[in-house]
Every structure is written in C-alpha cells, then in structure tokens.
Amino acid sequence: MHRSIRRSALCAGLAAGIALAGTLPAIAAPSGTTAGTSPTALPSAAQAGSQNYLVLYKSGGRAAGKSLAAIAKAGGTLVQDYSAIGVAVVRSAASDFSSKLRAADPSVDAASSTASFGVALKGDADSAAAADPIKPPTPAPGADTLSGLQWDMDQMKAPEARAISGGSTSVVVGDIDTGLDWSHPDLAPNVDFSKSVSCVDGIQNTDPSAWMDDNGHGTHTAGTIAAAKNGVGIVGVAPNVKLAGIKAGNAEGFFFPEAVVCSFMWAAENGIQVTNNSYFVDPWLYNCKNDPDQRAIWEAERRAIRYAQSKGTTVVAAAGNESDDLSHPVYDQTSPDNTTPVTRDITNACAVVPTEIPGVVAVSATGNKGLKSFYSSYGLGVVDVAAPGGDSRQVTASAVNGRVLSTYPSALMNACLRKVVDASGATYCYLQGTSMASPHVAGLAALIVSSGVTSPGAVAARIANTADATACPTDMSLYAGVPGNNSEQPQTCTGGTGNNSFYGKGQVNALAAIGG
Structure with missing residues (x-):
C-alpha cells in the first residue's frame, strides 16, 4: 500500500486506508464512443533502464x-x-x-527525472476568451435512496441549494484522480466521454478502458461532485453537471509529475471549468524550491496549473492528512515515502503541491460536529475553506461512523471496509480524508460556474465569501494525542472567526454560494 493514499483518504482511525486491488478486467467501451490515442506515442526508448524527465x-x-x-x-x-x-x-x-x-x-x-517523484493520494489569471454559452442550470430537488446517509451534504446545505440549482449540463468538472468507473449507475448519466482521458504515462489516451478506475479513489471523489439525481443511491453536490475522468493515478496510487502536468494541460485545452485534486506530490510531501530536482517538479506543475487557470479552470485541492500546520513547516520526517524516510529540516521554501500553488482553492476537512477533522492539515494563509471530509472521532446519530459515503466500483468492493449496496445493486463506500472534502468544494465551484461566474478568481472569492465563518474550537480535546505528523507538536488553531488556520474563511455553504 502506498503511504500517501493512506494519508489522503483515511478509511478508519489514524492508520487505515484504501486497500488496493488489482487491475479491473477489460470492459468494452459503450457504444457511440470513440477510442483514441495521443498524437505522440511512447518512443522506442521506453525499455529497461529508461525513465522520464521533466x-x-x-x-x-x-x-x-x-x-x-x-x-x-x-x-x-x-x-x-x-x-x-x-x-x-x-x-x-x-x-x-x-x-x-x-x-x-x-x-x-x-x-529532473520523475522516476522517484510519484504524485499520490493524496494571484488569479484572467479567464481566456469566453467559451460556449453556459446553458441555464436546472433544479434537482428531492432525495435518492441513500440520501439519508449523506450528513455531509446536509452540513453544507447542498440539498437546499440543488432544489434551486443542480448545475448546468454545460459545465464539466475534471476529476484528476485514479479515473472513474463510468459504468457505475450513479455516475454514468453524467460522464463526458469526449473530455475524459488517461494521462498515466504522461501521454493522453482517450480510450475509455484507459481511464477506467482501477483503484476506487477516483470513483468515490466523482460521486461527491456529481452523482446523478436519478432515484439511485446518493446525490452529488452538483448532480446535473458533467464529469470528465482525468486519470493521473495508477492502481498503486502513484501520480507521476508528467501525468499531473498532462492532466492540467488537457483540462486547459478542453474547456474544463473546474478540476478536483485529491492528491499531492510524493515521495517528498514538501517540495523544496531550493532543491534543483524538487524545484523542477514544483515549477512544472505550477506552470501547468497557471496555464489551466488562465484558460478559465478553477482548481480545487485537498490540504492533506498529516495534521500539519502548513504555514509553519519545520521538518519532514515522512519523506521519501516510497523508500526509507529521512528526517530533513524544511522552511516555507517548501510547499505541498498542488495545495500550495498560488490560486488553488485549498480545502481542510471537517467532521459531522463541524470541527476540523483530527487528521486534516491546516494553516493560516494556506487553507481557504473547510468542507465535510469525515472524522471517525465525530460520530453522531446522523453520521453513524463519521465517514463520507460515495460511489465505489463494484469490482473493488472487497477493498472497502464499510460498504453499502443500494437496492438497485449500485455500490458505495464510506471513506474519510481531505480527499473527501475537496470534491465537495469542486462540486460547489461547478454550481457557481453554472450561475455564470466563470473567472477562477471570482469563483474562489464566491466560495470563500459565502462560507459560514467558523471560530477556532474552544475545546481542543478532539486533537489530543494527534500531533502534527512531521512537527510532532500539538495542533493549534490561530486567527479569528472568518479567517483562521483550521477553517480559512469558514465551512462552505452551498445555498449561500448560489444566492439562495
């Protein structure tokens, strides 16, 4: 199991994570789709001993x-x-x-060689020339069969928001993840095959079998964003918008830098208005700009993200599950996490990618009691907003295990520790992590874009300015015994109501964000 997947989507307690499964069996592409390949094929140099360089x-x-x-x-x-x-x-x-x-x-x-730089689960540019007009959003009121288990949606007032607007079918959210299960009945109605792709090898491959989810993480995040309002299972934050599966992570959970750069270039060049990013660069949790190799990775991804933003793409990312104060990094003792970690001193010249790339909407996680999740990283001036990500320490009558329920591939259900099967046979899994918080905000961004607000800066401002201002907790007992994974210091919340290190501007409010 790759450690950063465990940090990015926590299944149970401090150490449990997604249990990885093997590659899914081949599935035929649905009729009417066109399988394609990148115009640039892998060269013959791809042989033993060769590697990619950025x-x-x-x-x-x-x-x-x-x-x-x-x-x-x-x-x-x-x-x-x-x-x-x-x-x-x-x-x-x-x-x-x-x-x-x-x-x-x-x-x-x-x-820089990318061989050891797996990316894992883990100022605004002006928008380019206007894209095609956005079709008016339509309401998506009511509930599906498992909506009663979606405490997370209730917490951010998503049901009330979608009763007014479920989003526009003209808006596409690119879920940069491990792909998505396009056959899942709660996702199938919203999948945009023409804008989905695999970038796993750094080369764009539009064959649907190439971007099928063979890990489970991507299908889970996709359901939170836009599971359809169709009488089956759950309902996403923006159930009318389209989903593009952008597969950057392989079955083992590694997202290599060339795959991430490829993904943002694809989003920029295919009119994708929002991307969700529930991962961060490994094996170095913190990429240091004063290290030549790490700086190259940071700069290449910064350029790709900036380019996507310049084309009108709002980028949303998870803050991470290290319980670290990202605004005051001291040392990194978890990297490199693909070999043997070596403790190293770090400074603010070191950053978590993509969360700390300028212009990215950084999201911390909360549990059902509205408190920052015990595992969520945080940081004054780093975290923009908070959203439901689940917390097994915040169990209530409405959140029986504290975690977030979302779609999951039926072929991988053995990897899910807490599962639910809808009466229709559709499969769902409970997970927790900032990986689960980020797609709530990506779905909210899609609702805002559906209303006609398209500039990434304006979308980010709407998300932040309509969030429910949240004060630092007066009782910090939830975080007792859970110091920062790297600092080993107790977690501390700094700042005031409406701008602090745990919640940024506050917990997102979908109803307020769409003007309800």
Whole structure:
C-alpha cells in the first residue's frame, strides 16, 4: 500500500486506508464512443533502464530545432512537448542525461527525472476568451435512496441549494484522480466521454478502458461532485453537471509529475471549468524550491496549473492528512515515502503541491460536529475553506461512523471496509480524508460556474465569501494525542472567526454560494 493514499483518504482511525486491488478486467467501451490515442506515442526508448524527465525551458517555448538536437545528443527522445508552458517530457536511459542536456542547451532551466517523484493520494489569471454559452442550470430537488446517509451534504446545505440549482449540463468538472468507473449507475448519466482521458504515462489516451478506475479513489471523489439525481443511491453536490475522468493515478496510487502536468494541460485545452485534486506530490510531501530536482517538479506543475487557470479552470485541492500546520513547516520526517524516510529540516521554501500553488482553492476537512477533522492539515494563509471530509472521532446519530459515503466500483468492493449496496445493486463506500472534502468544494465551484461566474478568481472569492465563518474550537480535546505528523507538536488553531488556520474563511455553504 502506498503511504500517501493512506494519508489522503483515511478509511478508519489514524492508520487505515484504501486497500488496493488489482487491475479491473477489460470492459468494452459503450457504444457511440470513440477510442483514441495521443498524437505522440511512447518512443522506442521506453525499455529497461529508461525513465522520464521533466525539462523546463527558461523562457517558455517549445522543444524544437536546436533543443531537439540537444535532447538527442544527450541521449533522450521527446515524449510530449507542452510549448505553451515551456515544459517537455523526455525519455532517456542515460544516467547523466540531465547534466548533459543542460550543458548542451543553455535554454534549459532544469531537467529532473520523475522516476522517484510519484504524485499520490493524496494571484488569479484572467479567464481566456469566453467559451460556449453556459446553458441555464436546472433544479434537482428531492432525495435518492441513500440520501439519508449523506450528513455531509446536509452540513453544507447542498440539498437546499440543488432544489434551486443542480448545475448546468454545460459545465464539466475534471476529476484528476485514479479515473472513474463510468459504468457505475450513479455516475454514468453524467460522464463526458469526449473530455475524459488517461494521462498515466504522461501521454493522453482517450480510450475509455484507459481511464477506467482501477483503484476506487477516483470513483468515490466523482460521486461527491456529481452523482446523478436519478432515484439511485446518493446525490452529488452538483448532480446535473458533467464529469470528465482525468486519470493521473495508477492502481498503486502513484501520480507521476508528467501525468499531473498532462492532466492540467488537457483540462486547459478542453474547456474544463473546474478540476478536483485529491492528491499531492510524493515521495517528498514538501517540495523544496531550493532543491534543483524538487524545484523542477514544483515549477512544472505550477506552470501547468497557471496555464489551466488562465484558460478559465478553477482548481480545487485537498490540504492533506498529516495534521500539519502548513504555514509553519519545520521538518519532514515522512519523506521519501516510497523508500526509507529521512528526517530533513524544511522552511516555507517548501510547499505541498498542488495545495500550495498560488490560486488553488485549498480545502481542510471537517467532521459531522463541524470541527476540523483530527487528521486534516491546516494553516493560516494556506487553507481557504473547510468542507465535510469525515472524522471517525465525530460520530453522531446522523453520521453513524463519521465517514463520507460515495460511489465505489463494484469490482473493488472487497477493498472497502464499510460498504453499502443500494437496492438497485449500485455500490458505495464510506471513506474519510481531505480527499473527501475537496470534491465537495469542486462540486460547489461547478454550481457557481453554472450561475455564470466563470473567472477562477471570482469563483474562489464566491466560495470563500459565502462560507459560514467558523471560530477556532474552544475545546481542543478532539486533537489530543494527534500531533502534527512531521512537527510532532500539538495542533493549534490561530486567527479569528472568518479567517483562521483550521477553517480559512469558514465551512462552505452551498445555498449561500448560489444566492439562495
């Protein structure tokens, strides 16, 4: 089990997580869909000993002319070129490829191997030219068969909001995750096959079998965003909007940087208005800009996210499950989490990606009692808002195990510790984590975009300004014995009502956000 999946979606207690399953059996694409492949195929260099590199160019531009010659001279082959952000993915078996390329091409700022940088489960740019007009949102009142178990939706006033607006079918949310189970009956009505893709290898593959969820995490987050109001199971925050499965994580839960860059470029270039990001960069929980390799990863993803934002994409991300104060990092003792962790001192030059990338809406998690979840990371000036993510320590009559119920692939139900099967046979799982909080806010962003507010900055402002201002807890006993995973210091809430380290501007309120 990959440790960051455990940090990103906690199934039970402090240490339990998603139990990973094997790859799903092949499933035929539904009729009427077109399977496609990226225009750039993996080069023949993809063999034992070769690995991918992210190449950053100093002033943007593309890997052309002399740059291509330098890549070849250094022993590399171009895999993907993102000229809009000055980033290229190159494959090479040469152990000294990075140094050779920098020596051969002075326009190269950095070239870092991504082999050990798995991304795991874990100022606003002006919007580009207006996209197609958004169809008016339509109401989605009432309940489905399992709505009574959705305390999380009640807590953010989602049922009241969707009685007014369930979102517009013109709005698409890209769930950058482990894919989604497009055959699930609560998701199938809303899946946009034309805007779904797999980026797992850093190359865009639109074949539906390629972006089918083989982990479960992506299907769970997708249901929270936009499970259909169809008389089956649960209802998402925005049940009328469309879902694009953007698969960046594989069955083991690794999201490599080239996959994440690919995902944001896809979102930017396919008119996807919102993305949910319930993961963060590993094996370094904190990516330090003063480290050449880690800085390259940080900068490549920053450029890709910034580009998506410039095209009108609102980016929402989970704060993480380390119980850490992200505004005051001291040291990192959990990284690298794919080998043997080594404690290292860190400063504010080190950041959690994508949560701490400028312009990203960072979300902490709350439980059914409205308190910050015991595991959720936090930070004054880092967390923007809080949303229901579940908390096994906040069990109430309406939240019998404290966790969030959402869609889950039937083929992976053995991996779910707390499961529910609808009378129709549709399958659902209870999970907790900031991974579960983030999609609540992504769904809310979709409702706001459906109302005609499309600039990412304006969407983020609406989310924050309509949140229910929440004061720091007066009783901190919930967090007793749960220090920061890295600081090992007691959790502390700083700031005042409406702007503090636990809740940011407050807990999101869907009804207020749509003007109800």
